[in-house]
Amino acid sequence: MSFGVPFFPQEASSEAGHVDALFYTLLAFAVVLGLSLTGLVVGYAVKYRVGSPADRTGRRSRTMALEIAWTTASLIIAFIFFGWGAVLFVRREHPPADALEITGLGKQWMWEFRHPGGQREINELHVPVGKAVVVSLAAQDVIHSFYVPAFRIKQDAVPGRTTHIWFIATEPGRYHLFCAQYCGTQHSEMGGWVTVMAPEQYTSWLNGQGEGDTLAASGEKLFRALGCSGCHGAGSKVRAPVLEGIFGRPVALANQQTVIADERYLRDSILNPNKEIAAGYEPVMPSFDGLIDEGELQMLLAYLKSLSPRPSAGTKT
Amino acid sequence: MTSAMMPSTYLAEGSSPGAWLLTTDHKRVAWLYLVSLTAFFFLGGAMAVLMRVELATPAGDLVADDIYNRLFSLHGIIMVWFFLVPSIPATLGNFLLPLMIGARDLAFPRLNLASWYVFIFGSLFALFSVVAGGVDTGWTFYTPLSTLYANGFVSTAALGVFIVGFSTIMTGINFIVTVHTLRAPGLTWFRLPIFVWTLYATSLVMVLATPVLAASLILIVLERVFGIGIFNPDLGGDPLLFQHLFWFYSHPAVYIMILPGMGVVSEVLPCFSRRPLFGYKAVALSSMAIAVFGFLVWGHHMFVSGQSAYGSVIFSFLSFCVAIPSAIKVFNWSLTLRKGEISFETSMLYALFFLGLFTFGGLAGLFLAALAVDVHLHDTYFVIAHFHYIMVGGMVTAYMAGLHFWWPKLTGRMYSETAGRIAATVTFVGFNLTFFPQYMLGFDGMPRRYHTYPPEFQFWHVLSSAGAVVLAIGYLMPLFYLGSSLFRGARAPDNPWNATGLEWQTSSPPPPHNFETIPVVTRPAYAYDMKGLEHERFSPHRPAPP
Numbered sequence: 001m002s003f004g005v006p007f008f009p010q011e012a013s014s015e016a017g018h019v020d021a022l023f024y025t026l027l028a029f030a031v032v033l034g035l036s037l038t039g040l041v042v043g044y045a046v047k048y049r050v051g052s053p054a055d056r057t058g059r060r061s062r063t064m065a066l067e068i069a070w071t072t073a074s075l076i077i078a079f080i081f082f083g084w085g086a087v088l089f090v091r092r093e094h095p096p097a098d099a100l101e102i103t104g105l106g107k108q109w110m111w112e113f114r115h116p117g118g119q120r121e122i123n124e125l126h127v128p129v130g131k132a133v134v135v136s137l138a139a140q141d142v143i144h145s146f147y148v149p150a151f152r153i154k155q156d157a158v159p160g161r162t163t164h165i166w167f168i169a170t171e172p173g174r175y176h177l178f179c180a181q182y183c184g185t186q187h188s189e190m191g192g193w194v195t196v197m198a199p200e201q202y203t204s205w206l207n208g209q210g211e212g213d214t215l216a217a218s219g220e221k222l223f224r225a226l227g228c229s230g231c232h233g234a235g236s237k238v239r240a241p242v243l244e245g246i247f248g249r250p251v252a253l254a255n256q257q258t259v260i261a262d263e264r265y266l267r268d269s270i271l272n273p274n275k276e277i278a279a280g281y282e283p284v285m286p287s288f289d290g291l292i293d294e295g296e297l298q299m300l301l302a303y304l305k306s307l308s309p310r311p312s313a314g315t316k317t
Numbered sequence: 318m319t320s321a322m323m324p325s326t327y328l329a330e331g332s333s334p335g336a337w338l339l340t341t342d343h344k345r346v347a348w349l350y351l352v353s354l355t356a357f358f359f360l361g362g363a364m365a366v367l368m369r370v371e372l373a374t375p376a377g378d379l380v381a382d383d384i385y386n387r388l389f390s391l392h393g394i395i396m397v398w399f400f401l402v403p404s405i406p407a408t409l410g411n412f413l414l415p416l417m418i419g420a421r422d423l424a425f426p427r428l429n430l431a432s433w434y435v436f437i438f439g440s441l442f443a444l445f446s447v448v449a450g451g452v453d454t455g456w457t458f459y460t461p462l463s464t465l466y467a468n469g470f471v472s473t474a475a476l477g478v479f480i481v482g483f484s485t486i487m488t489g490i491n492f493i494v495t496v497h498t499l500r501a502p503g504l505t506w507f508r509l510p511i512f513v514w515t516l517y518a519t520s521l522v523m524v525l526a527t528p529v530l531a532a533s534l535i536l537i538v539l540e541r542v543f544g545i546g547i548f549n550p551d552l553g554g555d556p557l558l559f560q561h562l563f564w565f566y567s568h569p570a571v572y573i574m575i576l577p578g579m580g581v582v583s584e585v586l587p588c589f590s591r592r593p594l595f596g597y598k599a600v601a602l603s604s605m606a607i608a609v610f611g612f613l614v615w616g617h618h619m620f621v622s623g624q625s626a627y628g629s630v631i632f633s634f635l636s637f638c639v640a641i642p643s644a645i646k647v648f649n650w651s652l653t654l655r656k657g658e659i660s661f662e663t664s665m666l667y668a669l670f671f672l673g674l675f676t677f678g679g680l681a682g683l684f685l686a687a688l689a690v691d692v693h694l695h696d697t698y699f700v701i702a703h704f705h706y707i708m709v710g711g712m713v714t715a716y717m718a719g720l721h722f723w724w725p726k727l728t729g730r731m732y733s734e735t736a737g738r739i740a741a742t743v744t745f746v747g748f749n750l751t752f753f754p755q756y757m758l759g760f761d762g763m764p765r766r767y768h769t770y771p772p773e774f775q776f777w778h779v780l781s782s783a784g785a786v787v788l789a790i791g792y793l794m795p796l797f798y799l800g801s802s803l804f805r806g807a808r809a810p811d812n813p814w815n816a817t818g819l820e821w822q823t824s825s826p827p828p829p830h831n832f833e834t835i836p837v838v839t840r841p842a843y844a845y846d847m848k849g850l851e852h853e854r855f856s857p858h859r860p861a862p863p
Contacts, residue, residue: 009761019689023760026687030680037651037676041669044654045661048590056656066652067599067645074644078637078683085687086630092692093626108466142462143556145621145696149762152693154621158557159461160550163623176771180696180764182455184466185382188767272553289551 012175012196013151014168015088020152022084029077095166099132103215103298106137106144106157108183109190112295116302118218119209123192125177127169128202134166136263136301140294145181148194156181159294162263162301169196219303222296226288240285241278247308252279266304267297326729326826341426342829347412347727349433353440354400354408355796361395362792364388369751369785375772385768386453387469391446393456398478399440401708402570405577406488406523407436409719410516412727414492416820417510419501419838421830424494432487439480446474455766457567460548460559464540472541475534482527482534485573489523492516501819503838507601510818510842511594514601515580518608522569522576526612530566533559557622564615572611575675575707576604578715579646582668585718586650588816589665590657593843596649603642610639620691629688636686643679647672662814663737667718670745671711678706681756699759702752710748717741717795724799725813729826730806736798744791750784817844 011017047054102125105112113125113135127133137146137157146165147154155165179190197205213221223229231240241251246261254277259265268275270292273285292300327344330336337345368388371379380388411429415422423429446452452469454462463471496517500509537559539545546552548559587594594600616624616632650672659665681703685691694700725731754777763774770778812821817840823832 007757007761015689019693022687023684023690023693026684026690030677030683034677034680037647038673041651041654041672044651044657045659045669048654048657048659050658050660054656056658058656063596063599066648067596070648071641071645074641078640081683081687082634082637085689085691086633088689089620089629089633089692090626142466143459143622147696147762147764149693149697152689154692154695156622158623160556161623176762178762178764182386182459182462182696182766184453184462185386187386188377188382188764188769 010150010171010173010175011152012169012171012173013148013153014170015091016150016152016170018088022081022088025084026081029081092165095134095164096132099134099166100128101134101136102127103302104135104137104146104157105140105294105298106146106179106183106190107140107294108142109179109186111144111146111177111179111190111192114215114295114298115206115209116215117206117209118212118214119206120212121209123177125192125194126202126205127194127196128199129169129172129196131199132166132168134164136298137163137165138294138298142183143181144179144183144190147178147180148175149178150175151194154180160267162267169194172196172198215299215302216306217303219299219301219306222292222299223303226292228300231285238284239281241281243304244307247305249308251276253277254279254281263301266301270297270300325828326824327829328729328826330829339430341422341430343415343423343426343429344412344727344827344831346429346433347408347410350403350407350411350436353433353437354404357395357399357440358404358792361392361400362789364392364395366785366789368392369782371768372770372778373782375770375775375778377769382768383453384451386455386766387451389766390452390455390469394443394452394474394478396708397456397570397574398481399443401574401712402485402523403436403481403488404574404712404716405581405719406492406516406519406573407432409581409716409723410492410512410519410577411488413723413820414495414513414516415499416726416823416827416831417513417818418496418499418504419819419832419836420495420499421832421835423491424498425491428487428491432484432491435487436481436484439477439482439484442473442477442480444477446470446477449473457563458534458537458559459563460537460540460554460556461550464537464548472538475537479531479534479538482531485523485527489520489527492520493524496520501836501838504819507598508838508841509601510580511583511597511600511604512577512580515576515583515604518604519573519576522573522608522611526566526569526573529562530570533562533566536562557619557624560619560622561615564618565612568615568618569608569611571704571707572607574712576607578671578712578719579604581715581719581722582650582671584816584818585664585668585722586653586672587843587845588722588814589662589668590654590659591845592653592655592657593841593845594649595652595655596645597842599645600649603645606642607639610635610642614639617686617691620688621695633686633688633691637683640679640682640686643675647676647679661738662721663732663734663741664718664722666738666741667714667721667744670741671714671718674706674710674714674745674748678703678710681706693762694759696765697759698755698763698765701765702755702759705752705755710752714744714748717744720795720799722814723820724802725809726820726825726827728803728806729809730802731809731813732802732806733798736794740791740794740798743787743794747784747787747789747791751781751788752784754778754780754784817842 103114111123114120139157139159144157145154151167153165153167155163173196175194177191177194231238232243249261250258251261252258271289273287274283277283327342449470452471452474454467454471536547540547546554548554548556583594614636616628617636620629721737758774758777809825811825819836
């Protein structure tokens with residue numbers, strides 16, 4: 001950002017350096033190959049211009065050998081770049097187990113974040129430096145995309161499902177947060193800042209946000225208010241699956257299949273309960289589609305997850 | 318027509334509106350397309366210039382956000398479906414395909430005229446959407462924005478694109494049948510000019526991919542108008558399903574747009590190098606490889622969409638594979654120049670500029686195919702720069718090369734080479750000034766489709782906006798010198814460039830049925846090094862060899 005003319009974006013996450021290493025290697029390759037070809041074409045154009053004295057004898061060249069040579073060379077180079085990019089990419093699927101989990105909700109035209117302690121912020125995201133952070137993304141209306149250029153990360157938030165993105169911020173500072181997926185009238189206004197703070201500053205920032213319910217506690221209140229506990233709670237007269245410890249566990253379904261109770265399954269079970277009925281239970285649960293918004297759904301999911309003793313970092317999509 | 322008379326030309330076959338609007342002559346239908354597509358090109362271009370002027374400053378001061386969103390949406394819709402997809406096939410392809418294979422017309426002349434009427438019918442819907450208030454979904458119509466939240470005339474625009482798709486399919490079928498059935502005696506597949514090969518490959522993609530677009534647009538209209546849940550999760554649909562369907566068409570469509578341009582350049586480079594095309598078979602077959610592989614890479618538009626990560630890995634692998642045939646072509650074009658006798662007529666300049674711009678656009682594609690790098694670059698200006706290098710720097714430049722190369726054949730007139738060379742150079746400079754800064758913007762993290770932006774990006778935006786003005790001048794110039802050549806240009810000889818194709822063996826402009834007698838082909842394409850052409854080398858438009 002020096003001189004007011006950006007040439008190279010800041011690197012502020014653990015992934016940024018890795019991505020840039022591949023980027024600059026690709027850049028070097030592209031510049032060398034592109035300029036060589038340009039040089040070749042310009043060279044030929046000058047040397048063999050009409051009327052030039054250049055030697056044009058021996059015109060037939062061996063095309064087959066050349067074709068095979070450059071096809072093979074292109075393939076090898078392509079596979080190297082493919083493999084390199086893929087190895088870095090697959091890491092996105094495996095956030096560290098001890099990551100701090102923050103929920104992010106995209107809606108026209110703002111980002112709303114909730115920290116595990118229930119602190120809520122709009123178009124601002126405060127995170128500690130050096131600690132893995134997973135952002136669970138949902139979208140209220142249309143597709144949005146969580147993009148922090150300095151971290152080299154981007155993930156769409158898609159209505160009807162939960163997606164994840166994780167990062168470890170390495171440099172304290174303030175970084176642009178953008179919505180990268182076109183989302184309507186004020187798309188370009190939908191963004192803000194990610195503030196990376198030293199861990200102790202982060203803690204005091206959290207404490208300064210006032211006492212509120214944690215996300216899971218808000219979810220628990222909703223769980224009662226919406227009547228979920230009437231069936232799923234202990235001692236209920238209605239036979240409904242017990243939800244303690246369910247997150248991340250396999251669930252046997254009435255149709256003989258088994259699914260893992262990940263966020264996708266829990267979300268669908270709340271909004272569309274007849275889609276996958278747990279084996280041995282009557283399909284009596286009503287749908288909560290339209291009764292709760294994405295933010296409330298995220299609270300419920302946080303509560304259900306908190307009922308499982310060990311936080312699992314399942315990121316199945 | 319008796320043989321005693323001077324052979325009349327297709328242009329002399331009547332000039333009443335009826336003689337043009339009811340013609341089934343492929344050469345006249347090509348003109349109908351050429352005029353309509355030129356209008357759309359400048360309409361879409363004007364929108365681009367407005368956007369670039371808006372983006373000269375970080376704040377949104379020229380137009381409001383809703384207007385800006387409509388500008389880029391309509392720019393994309395018009396340029397993709399009403400210019401790029403039909404551009405070379407429907408104009409130059411329509412005119413030249415029968416001439417190049419020694420046929421008297423396309424296989425289905427009436428279908429050809431019908432395709433133009435369908436095109437115009439569809440474009441009326443699109444134009445209605447523009448006039449009535451625009452569309453703000455982007456050209457990609459992503460759901461659920463397009464189905465539930467957009468406040469423009471989405472249904473009519475989508476219907477317009479849907480209808481135009483049928484015109485594309487008609488052209489595709491017509492070309493496929495023509496190439497299979499109407500080749501002149503002796504014109505075997507491996508004697509076909511590469512332009513015919515690329516039109517053939519393009520037609521296959523048109524026929525196979527366009528119905529999927531039609532299906533997905535109809536589903537959008539069904540959901541938007543009747544509330545049937547297909548893409549909307551609240552109704553049990555899946556928004557990503559739309560992206561899969563859309564890109565299943567729209568990625569192959571990228572090859573619909575670029576393949577004919579590759580064909581044009583494969584004609585122009587050998588002609589002005591006086592050399593056979595290097596690696597003819599490799600170039601011909603790589604066109605087919607692109608057409609096939611092009612169907613298998615759509616998921617590379619969706620690496621950060623939430624699709625399966627392992628699906629993304631496979632799509633990345635296939636995307637690298639599809640780069641290989643393009644690389645092969647670039648190498649072969651470059652080596653075609655070797656030991657030639659190169660001259661720099663306007664169309665050759667455009668072809669050389671194509672070679673450079675296509676190379677740098679293609680290389681940028683490697684960045685986007687590499688998964689981890691695409692995560693950063695996806696939906697930024699890097700992507701804009703990449704596909705404009707291919708679509709504008711590649712395709713439109715090739716279109717200009719072809720237009721200048723065959724203009725004497727189309728019109729029977731020569732244009733000013735000096736004006737042409739200046740326009741080509743201005744276009745090249747303007748293009749790079751417009752789009753190279755966008756690579757920098759993208760790497761720095763500037764998202765696309767932004768009406769306003771943080772001030773640190775302004776430097777590159779100002780360069781890009783300045784370039785857009787230069788580029789606009791470069792594209793406006795041919796309108797004047799080609800236009801004036803129609804009335805004041807010198808009469809063109811039958812073969813002004815001493816080229817080898819069959820289209821140059823008939824008169825300029827050609828007679829109504831193309832050939833007095835159907836030619837018999839005895840030579841491979843691009844026989845620029847064979848005896849028999851030597852005596853044709855001198856013409857008023859080329860310097861005599863020393």
